Structure formats: structure tokens, C-alpha cells
Amino acid sequence: MNSVLAARAQMEVSLAFHMVFAALGIGMPVLLIVAEGMWLRTGQLHYRRIAVKWGKATALTFAVGAVSGTALAFELGLLWPRFMAYSGSTIGSAFALEAYAFFVEAIFLGLYIYGWDRLSARVHWLTGFAIALSGLASGVLVVAANAWMQAPVGTPSGDPTAPFRSPAWLHMALHSSLSCYVATSFAVAGVYAVGMLRGRRDAFHKSALTIAFTVATVTAVLQPLSGDISARAMAKYQPLKLAAMEVLLQTGPHAPLTIGGIPDDTGIVHLGLRIPSGLSLLLHHDPAGVVQGLQSFPRAAWPNLIVTHLAFQAMVGFGFAMIGLAALFWWARWKGKHERLALRAAVLASPMGILALEAGWVVTEAGRQPWIIYNIMLTADGVTPVQSVDITFFGFSLLYIMLGVALVVLLRGLAHPRAREYAAGAEHAG
Amino acid sequence: MRAEIIIAGAVLIAVMAYAVLGGADFGGGVWDLFATRPRKHEQREVIAHGMGPVWEANHVWLIFVIVLLFTAYPRAFEALSIALYVPFHLVLLGIILRGASFVFRTYATSGGRTQQRLFGVLFGVASVITPVLLGMSLGAVSSGMLKVSDPAGITASRAWLSPLSLAMGALALALCAYLAAVYLANEIDGDLQEDFRARALIAGTFVVAFSALLLPFLRSEAPHLLAGLLTARALPVLIIGAIAALVAGGALRVRRYRLARTAAVLQVICLLGGWGLAQFPYIIYPDITIYDAAPASTLRFVLLTLPVGLVLLLPSLWFLFRVFKGEHLGLLDD
Ligand code: HDD
Ligand code: HEM
Ligand code: HEM
Numbered sequence: 001m002n003s004v005l006a007a008r009a010q011m012e013v014s015l016a017f018h019m020v021f022a023a024l025g026i027g028m029p030v031l032l033i034v035a036e037g038m039w040l041r042t043g044q045l046h047y048r049r050i051a052v053k054w055g056k057a058t059a060l061t062f063a064v065g066a067v068s069g070t071a072l073a074f075e076l077g078l079l080w081p082r083f084m085a086y087s088g089s090t091i092g093s094a095f096a097l098e099a100y101a102f103f104v105e106a107i108f109l110g111l112y113i114y115g116w117d118r119l120s121a122r123v124h125w126l127t128g129f130a131i132a133l134s135g136l137a138s139g140v141l142v143v144a145a146n147a148w149m150q151a152p153v154g155t156p157s158g159d160p161t162a163p164f165r166s167p168a169w170l171h172m173a174l175h176s177s178l179s180c181y182v183a184t185s186f187a188v189a190g191v192y193a194v195g196m197l198r199g200r201r202d203a204f205h206k207s208a209l210t211i212a213f214t215v216a217t218v219t220a221v222l223q224p225l226s227g228d229i230s231a232r233a234m235a236k237y238q239p240l241k242l243a244a245m246e247v248l249l250q251t252g253p254h255a256p257l258t259i260g261g262i263p264d265d266t267g268i269v270h271l272g273l274r275i276p277s278g279l280s281l282l283l284h285h286d287p288a289g290v291v292q293g294l295q296s297f298p299r300a301a302w303p304n305l306i307v308t309h310l311a312f313q314a315m316v317g318f319g320f321a322m323i324g325l326a327a328l329f330w331w332a333r334w335k336g337k338h339e340r341l342a343l344r345a346a347v348l349a350s351p352m353g354i355l356a357l358e359a360g361w362v363v364t365e366a367g368r369q370p371w372i373i374y375n376i377m378l379t380a381d382g383v384t385p386v387q388s389v390d391i392t393f394f395g396f397s398l399l400y401i402m403l404g405v406a407l408v409v410l411l412r413g414l415a416h417p418r419a420r421e422y423a424a425g426a427e428h429a430g
Numbered sequence: 431m432r433a434e435i436i437i438a439g440a441v442l443i444a445v446m447a448y449a450v451l452g453g454a455d456f457g458g459g460v461w462d463l464f465a466t467r468p469r470k471h472e473q474r475e476v477i478a479h480g481m482g483p484v485w486e487a488n489h490v491w492l493i494f495v496i497v498l499l500f501t502a503y504p505r506a507f508e509a510l511s512i513a514l515y516v517p518f519h520l521v522l523l524g525i526i527l528r529g530a531s532f533v534f535r536t537y538a539t540s541g542g543r544t545q546q547r548l549f550g551v552l553f554g555v556a557s558v559i560t561p562v563l564l565g566m567s568l569g570a571v572s573s574g575m576l577k578v579s580d581p582a583g584i585t586a587s588r589a590w591l592s593p594l595s596l597a598m599g600a601l602a603l604a605l606c607a608y609l610a611a612v613y614l615a616n617e618i619d620g621d622l623q624e625d626f627r628a629r630a631l632i633a634g635t636f637v638v639a640f641s642a643l644l645l646p647f648l649r650s651e652a653p654h655l656l657a658g659l660l661t662a663r664a665l666p667v668l669i670i671g672a673i674a675a676l677v678a679g680g681a682l683r684v685r686r687y688r689l690a691r692t693a694a695v696l697q698v699i700c701l702l703g704g705w706g707l708a709q710f711p712y713i714i715y716p717d718i719t720i721y722d723a724a725p726a727s728t729l730r731f732v733l734l735t736l737p738v739g740l741v742l743l744l745p746s747l748w749f750l751f752r753v754f755k756g757e758h759l760g761l762l763d764d
Contacts (some may be wrong), residue, residue: 055539062534066486067526074522077511084500085581086506089724092501093731099494100739106490107746110483118753123512129748160501160732171478227707296484386586399523403530410537 004380007079009283012365014072014372017400021065023357025105026177028058029132029183032112032148034211046277050392052116057414060112063382064407066106070166071396079389083372083382086109086156093144093160099408100267101138102429106132109347112428121210147172149373150364151237156376171233172364176227178219179360183353185216186322192349193343214347217326223319228282235283238374239292241367244313246279246301248293256293260313263305267294279390303369312364316357431609433729437502438713440722440736441475441495443708446699448491450609453602453698455485457610460603462550474550476618477610478536480565483754484663487747489529502732503650505722506713508540509578510571513587524560529551529752558603565602571714572705579717594647601640605698612678612694616687617755623687630682630690631763638662654715658708668708672701695730 030053039047077084102325108130113123118327140390150172154162163169189212192205234242244250247263248255254277262273277287284290294302332342373380458477468593500507511518535549567590570576575589575717589595615623648656658664678693711719723729 060537062531063486063529066489068528070489070493071522073493074518075510076516077496077500077507078518081508084511085504088500088504089502089728092497092504092724092728095497097739099490099497099736100735100742102493102747103487103490103739105744106486107750110487114483115753121452157504158728160728171517209738215596237508266613322684364490384512384515385584386512388515388586392515392519395519395523399526403526406530406534410534414537 003387003389004383006393007383008018008379009080010389010393011399013393013400014068015073015361015365016067017146017171017331017404018042018072019064019357019361020183020354021068022139022184022185023180023354024058024061026132026180027117028054028188029128030181030214031136031185031188031212033125033128033132034215034375036128037209038207038211040121041126041340044203047208048208049204050208052068053414057111057411059109060407060414062106062109064403066102068400078392079384080372080382081369083377085375086382087261087373089158090156090160090162090265091148092143094145094148094316095164098138098141101134101141104134105138108134112191125126129252143176144169144172150368152193152373152376156373157346166381167237168233168280171226171229175223176224176357176360178226179353179357181215182217182223183357185212186350187347188212189216189346190412191256193346193350197340197347208292209346212327215328216322216349217330220322220326224323225317227316228281232283235291238367240294240301241303241308241363243292243294243297244305244308244367245303248291251290251293251296253280253288255283255289255293257282257311259303261309265305267305269309281339291301301370303367306366308363311359311366314359315356315363318352318359322349322352322356325352326331355427361387431699433726433733434502434720434723435711437498437723437729437732438540438706438710441498441502442702444491444495445505445704445706448495449510449605449698450489450695450700450722451484451488452491453606454609455481455488456528456557456561457606457608457633458614459532459554460607461610461626463475463613464629466625469625472622475626478532480614480617480635482536485529485532487523487750488705491639492525493606495518498732502562502724502729503713503720504724505581506718508581509576509584511712513576513578514567514570514585514590515586517563517590517638519571520562521560521567523557528556528560531556531729554759556714561602562599562604562685563590564588565599566595569598573652573711575651576714577717578714583585592651594644596638596650597644597647601637601644602635604640605701608637608716609694609698612682612687614693615682616691626680631679634679634682650679655708661703661708663710664704664707667700668704671697671704674700745746 032051035047035054036051039051040042098202106244108127111119112124112127112131115127119127147168148163149164149170151166152162153165153167187210192209192212195205196209231242234245246255247258247261247267247269249267257278258269259273259275261269263269263272279291280287280289294305325348329342329349332338332345353380368374370378370380372382458481462474462477465471496507499510503519531549531552535546535553538545548612569592570587570589573589573592573594575592576587578584608630611626611633615626615630618626645656648659659668674693674697678690678697681690681693709715711721713722715718
């Protein structure tokens with residue numbers, strides 16, 4: 001494997017892994033605040049038990065997020081030293097501010113997890129807000145670095161405010177922060193839906209499901225709106241990526257919207273559904289709106305059409321599927337008769353948020369190729385001269401697979417404790 | 431003072447904070463691995479209890495160092511990332527395994543004993559390996575053996591495997607174990623306190639031995655660094671460090687634990703401070719200095735945001751340590 005391929009693969013694996021935990025690190029504190037807030041309001045003990053349990057899960061996933069994030073910080077240099085030498089002084093500003101957010105997050109998470117008996121109820125609850133805000137801030141800040149790589153402004157070296165001036169920052173920050181809440185809350189809701197399908201229908205499970213699914217529904221409905229903002233900004237700042245995502249060949253008015261289908265690398269889509277003028281309508285609210293197609297750009301600059309298009313279809317598909325399943329869930333609940341149907345909908349939707357989030361990042365990053373900094377530096381020019389990148393790629397992939405498996409086993413142990421322990425807990429809550 | 435120097439000072443202080451706080455967490459893992467009967471279980475409890483709430487905050491100091499490095503000294507970051515490709519990957523492996531296995535063990539409640547034991551061993555082994563590798567990397571940086579004058583010609587280096595680097599790795603491990611034992615002796619009493627006092631004395635002996643071992647290697651492999659350590663700039667700091675080391679050892683003997691802790695911390699700070707002053711102005715001797723820095727605009731950004739960050743950070747840190755270490759630090763005596 002050549003260095004560029006191996007380095008890209010290692011970066012992808014590390015980021016894809018980190019993103020799951022980063023999303024949980026941003027999303028879980030919000031669920032914690034709601035659950036603990038309900039406890040403070042109602043005094044019902046099962047809300048406190050929910051918050052304690054979710055706190056433990058957060059401690060587990062946060063630690064994995066922290067160490068995989070550390071790996072990323074090193075890997076920026078280990079895999080892309082030329083890129084960092086060139087632009088560290090520009091994107092570093094975002095990471096430097098992010099570091100302060102990390103401090104605050106790690107400090108208050110320690111206080112939260114270990115502080116149940118040491119802090120007053122109200123102060124303890126407030127530490128949850130500190131985690132939620134600093135988690136959000138760290139995501140928003142790191143996205144500034146990424147946004148600048150997508151839509152660079154200023155100079156590539158020594159322009160520390162450039163990431164915050166990138167026209168892609170605000171909509172990406174909005175869309176990706178929302179995606180963290182979507183991914184977390186659907187995943188958590190699924191855990192309790194499974195429990196209830198297996199017959200655990202106590203207050204603990206019911207409330208946990210309701211809290212998580214409420215957050216899930218609200219954020220899932222907002223997500224396409226923010227995605228629409230992203231797409232329109234993209235038409236302006238990264239028209240080539242948009243054309244690749246939609247596999248639009250010709251520049252012109254009445255651009256069609258292609259749904260599904262498999263493109264080949266000449267830009268012909270097989271088996272797709274075409275809605276005439278759909279893309280023009282979406283982007284310009286006008287069927288005659290002009291959209292730039294792939295043919296306006298040199299062939300060598302095209303990103304991989306198959307990956308970009310399919311990942312985009314996956315993100316949007318999961319996004320609408322989640323909204324549909326959420327509607328089904330609430331309808332079935334409202335009817336009161338179809339509880340199993342509601343629970344099955346929640347189970348089916350539960351992995352979709354994480355999948356959509358990963359797919360979205362593939363759109364953004366693979367769609368930026370062959371550039372590491374769009375139109376400024378090629379990915380191949382950023383890579384390390386070290387020859388053995390394939391070894392570290394395989395080694396780290398193996399490590400992440402093992403960590404992932406261990407974590408799933410442990411989280412299952414947390415969610416479904418042995419029967420005895422469970423009965424004792426349920427009594428406690430009664 | 432020039433921005434390059436102030437930021438280099440901030441990096442050095444962050445390194446010290448990481449050594450004094452994060453280093454002790456690695457040391458905790460070392461003593462977890464070497465927990466002994468009859469109080470094996472209790473020793474491990476104390477260590478886990480002490481680390482649990484703070485280790486992640488302590489870990490962020492390392493991230494802070496990396497981020498400051500690539501923001502303010504991107505050329506040095508580039509050179510180090512290429513030349514130390516192998517040891518840095520191994521450090522990451524250690525960091526990932528240490529952190530993950532520590533929380534995995536804490537929450538492996540339903541998987542029973544075997545799971546917990548497996549994660550416990552991983553935690554201990556990773557806690558031993560990581561500081562050694564960090565020390566070896568530091569050794570490579572100051573050895574003068576990284577050839578980085580021409581960015582295009584840098585390759586993965588073996589300088590981290592030199593005898594000097596190995597000795598620095600051993601010293602780093604001993605220091606971590608030493609700090610951890612001294613802190614832990616402050617956090618408990620009775621038999622366990624005696625256990626950790628004994629461990630502190632053993633580790634302290636190793637610290638002295640490895641420091642002495644370092645001297646001939648410094649002479650033969652890195653005379654520039656030895657000369658730097660003996661300058662009027664660095665020597666006084668090192669002398670204060672040596673005195674602090676003696677005080678810490680003496681205080682441990684007579685069981686004055688708080689004094690021992692203060693002196694041990696001072697000792698480590700002076701050691702790193704002396705090293706930093708001896709290196710000055712080089713980041714990587716002899717090719718990259720702190721003046722090979724980012725453009726002034728970036729340095730200004732870092733300088734301006736530093737106080738803002740500290741205003742956020744320091745009270746939060748103080749609160750954390752007050753809540754969990756208050757009675758041990760004497761913060762709650764009033
Ligand atoms: C839960 C996850 C999720 C869901 C349901 C959606 N997205 Fe998304 N999308 C992301 C998660 C995501 C992401 C992973 O968070 C990305 C990657 C970069 C970014 O800013 O957000 C992203 C990027 C992204 C981009 C590229 C932005 C850029 O590169 O500048 C566009 C155009 C959209 N999305 C559009 C949509 C639309 C129209 C959706 C309608 C349903 C949608 N997304 C649902
Ligand atoms: C946060 C979530 C992110 C995810 C999931 C993500 C994902 C990816 C993926 C999938 C690739 C490979 C693209 C391909 O297949 O060709 C990639 C490449 C890369 N990303 Fe991102 N990225 C993220 C954010 C960032 C950020 C914040 C940076 C920061 C500076 C960054 C820097 C890079 C670099 C340097 C590459 C190498 C070029 C390449 O292989 O494409 N990424 N990333
Ligand atoms: C190249 C890209 C990235 C790098 C270098 C990076 C680096 C890091 C580092 C060093 C940590 C550990 C902090 C600690 O110890 O507390 C971390 C954690 C975290 N990262 Fe990333 N990160 C990247 C991408 C992202 C993205 C795109 C997001 C969000 C959208 C994100 C969100 C978080 C969050 C919320 C945490 C806190 C820990 C957690 O909750 O698991 N990161 N990251």
C-alpha cells in the first residue's frame with residue numbers, strides 16, 4: 001500500500017472511531033441534564049437512577065473519546081506533517097481554543113461522575129450544564145478547522161482567525177452539532193426499547209425511553225432544515241462537491257435531483273430516480289435556477305463519485321427514515337394500542353443516527369478529495385515521507401476493533417445487569 | 431520579552447503540569463501492577479479512587495502541549511512527527527490502552543473477575559510502557575541525533591533507542607512511580623500509608639540511580655546538553671531540585687508526608703525546568719529553535735487567548751481538586 005492510501009485509511013479509521021464517541025460526548029450530557037432535572041423537579045427516584053446509569057455510560061465512552069482524540073491530535077502530524085507544517089499556524093487556533101474546552105469538559109465530567117455525594121443536588125446538576133456546553137464548544141471549534149479545509153479563506157499559514165472566517169463554519173457547526181444529538185438520542189432510546197420489548201416495563205425504562213426519544217424527535221426534525229442550509233452554502237463555496245454528491249453532469253437550469261442509484265465514474269447514474277428540476281428547486285427555489293455540473297470542472301479534480309453520492313444518499317435516507325419512524329412511534333403511542341409497534345420503530349431507528357453521521361462525514365471529506373485544503377493543497381502533498389504507514393494503519397485498526405468490541409460488551413453489561421441486581425434496583429425505584 | 435519565549439515557557443509549564451499530575455496517574459498504574467499482599471486489593475482501591483475523578487483532566491495537559499506545539503512551532507511539530515513516527519505511535523498505543531482499560535475495569539461490573547483482571551493487567555502494563563516511551567522520546571529530542579535541518583530529508587529516526595534515551599525513559603518511569611507513591615501516602619493512613627511510603631523510598635532510590643546513570647551518557651552522547659545543564663542559567667535550578675530531592679527523601683523517612691509531597695513536586699519541576707533552560711533556545715538541537723516559529727499573527731493569537739483560557743481553566747481545576755482532594759490538600763481545614 002502506498003503511503004497516501006495508508007495514511008488516508010488510518011485517518012479515516014481514527015476519525016470514524018473518534019466521531020462516535022465525540023457525538024456521545026456532546027449528546028449524552030444533554031440527556032443527563034434532562035433526567036437529573038426531572039429528578040430535581042419531581043423527586044421520583046427512578047429519574048436519579050437514570051442519570052446515574054447514563055453518567056456511568058458517559059464515563060466509559062468519554063474516556064474512549066479522549067484517548068482516540070489524543071491519537072487524532074498526534075496523527076495530524078504523524079500522517080500529515082507537511083500539511084501541519086504549512087497550516088498548523090492557521091488551523092491551530094481552533095484546536096488551541098478547543099483545548100480549553102476539553103479541560104473544562106474533563107474537569108466537570110470528573111465532578112459529575114464522582115460528585116454525587118460530594119456536591120449539593122443543584123450544584124451537581126449545574127456541572128452537567130458545564131459538560132454539555134464545553135462539549136458543544138469543542139465540537140463547534142474543531143469543526144472550524146475542518147470548515148477552513150473545505151472553504152479556505154485568508155492565508156494558509158499564520159492566519160489564526162481564518163478558520164472562524166470560513167464561510168462553511170457556521171452551517172457545518174450547526175449541522176454537525178445537531179447530528180451529535182440525533183445520533184446519541186436515537187442510540188440511547190433503542191437500548192430501552194429493546195429492554196421494554198423483553199418485558200422490562202418499569203418506570204425506569206419508560207422514562208428513559210421517553211426522554212431519549214423526545215430529544216431524538218426534535219433534533220431529527222431540525223436536521224433536514226440545517227442540511228438544506230448546508231447544501232445551499234455548498235452550491236456557493238464547493239460547487240464541485242455538490243455536483244459529485246448529486247452526480248450532476250451538465251451545468252444549467254432545471255437541474256434534476258437524483259435519488260438513489262449507482263453512478264459509474266463517468267457520471268452516469270444507473271437505476272436512480274430523477275426528479276426534473278428538483279435540484280434547482282431545492283437550491284434556488286426556482287426551477288430555472290442554474291446549478292454547476294461536473295463537466296465544468298477538470299476531470300482530474302473530481303472526487304470519487306460512487307463514494308460521495310452513495311454516502312450522501314445514505315445520510316439523507318437515514319435522516320428521513322428516522323423522521324418517519326419517529327412519527328410512527330408517537331402515532332402508535334398516541335393510539336395507545338400499538339406499543340410493540342412503537343418500540344420496534346425505536347429499535348429500528350436506533351443505529352441510524354450514528355450511521356447518518358458517519359456517512360455525512362464521508363461526503364464532506366471524500367468529497368473534498370483530491371484536496372486536503374480545497375483548491376490549495378493536495379492530499380498527496382501533505383502526507384508523511386515515512387514508509388511504514390501500512391503497518392500502523394493495520395495495527396491501529398485492529399486496536400480500534402478490539403476496543404469497540406470490549407466497549408459494546410461492557411455497555412451491554414451496564415444496560416442489562418444480571419437479573420438479581422436488576423430486581424434489587426427495581427425495588428429501590430418502586 | 432519575545433512572544434516565542436513566552437509561549438515556549440507556557441509549553442514548558444504545561445509539560446511540568448503533565449509530568450506532575452498526569453505522570454502520577456501513570457505511576458498509579460505502575461503500583462497497581464506491582465500491588466502486593468496482604469493489602470493488594472486495598473492498594474488498588476486507593477489508586478483507583480485517587481485517579482478516577484482527575485485523570486482525564488490531567489491528561490488534557492498533554493493535548494495542550496501538542497496543540498501549542500503545532501500552532502506556534504509547526505516546523506518542530508513536523509520534524510518530530512516524522513522523526514519519531516514509531517515511538518509516538520507506541521506512545522499512543524500506551525495512552526489508548528491505559529485510559530480505556532482503566533475505565534473498562536471500573537465499569538466491568540457484570541463481566542466478573544476475569545474481565546476485571548484482564549483490564550487490570552492491561553492498565554498496569556500500559557502505565558509502565560507509556561512513561562518510558564515518553565522519556566525516550568524526550569531523550570531523542572535533546573540528544574542532538576535527530577537530523578532535521580532539511581525538512582525534505584527527515585526520516586524516521588532511531589535516536590529514541592540510544593542508551594541516553596533509554597536512560598531517560600527509565601528515569602521518567604521512576605519519577606512517575608515516585609510521585610504517585612508520595613501522593614498516595616498523603617491520601618490515606620495506617621498500613622496502606624506505610625505501604626506507599628516504602629514504595630516511595632524504593633522509587634526515590636531508583637530516581638537517584640537513574641539520574642546518576644544519565645551523567646556518563648550525557649557526557650558521551652550529548653555533551654551540548656550537559657554543557658547546557660551546567661550553565662549559570664540552568665545550574666541553580668538543578669541545585670534547588672537536588673536540594674528538594676534530599677528534603678523529600680528526608681521527609682519521607684521521618685513521615686512528614688505533606689512536606690515530602692511539596693518537595694517531590696518541586697524536585698520534578700526543577701528537573702524539567704533545568705532541562706528546558708539547558709535546551710534553550712533549541713527545540714530540536716541543533717536544527718530547530720523556538721525562533722523557527724509560526725508567523726507573528728499566530729503567536730499573538732496564542733498569547734491573547736492564553737489568559738482567557740486560564741481564567742476558565744484555573745478556577746475549574748481548583749474546584750475539582752478541592753472537591754476530591756480537599757481534605758488531603760489541606761484545603762478544607764477551616
Ligand atoms: C444524524 C446525522 C445526519 C443527518 C440525519 C443528516 N446529516 Fe447531513 N451531515 C451530517 C450528519 C447528518 C454530518 C456528519 O454531521 C455532516 C458532515 C460535515 C458536517 O458539517 O455535517 C453532514 C454534512 C452534510 C452536507 C455537507 C456539508 C459540507 O460539506 O459543507 C450536506 C449538504 C448535508 N449534510 C445535507 C443533509 C440533508 C439535506 C439532510 C436531510 C435529511 C441531512 N444532511 C441529514
Ligand atoms: C470530525 C469528523 C471528521 C470525520 C469523520 C472525518 C473523516 C475523514 C475521512 C473519511 C477522510 C478520508 C477521505 C477519503 O476517503 O478520501 C478524512 C480525511 C482527512 N481529514 Fe477528515 N474528518 C473529520 C474531521 C476532520 C478534521 C476536523 C480535520 C482537521 C483538521 C480533518 C482532517 C483530515 C485530513 C488531514 C484528512 C486526510 C486527507 C484524506 O485522506 O482525505 N478531518 N477525514
Ligand atoms: C481531526 C480532528 C479531531 C481531533 C484532532 C480531535 C481531538 C480530540 C482530542 C485530543 C480529544 C480529547 C480531549 C480530552 O481529553 O478531553 C477529543 C475529544 C473530543 N472530541 Fe475530538 N477531535 C477531532 C474531531 C472532532 C470532531 C469533528 C468533533 C465534533 C464534532 C469532536 C468532538 C470531540 C468531543 C466532544 C470530545 C470530548 C471527549 C468526548 O466527549 O468523548 N472531535 N478530540
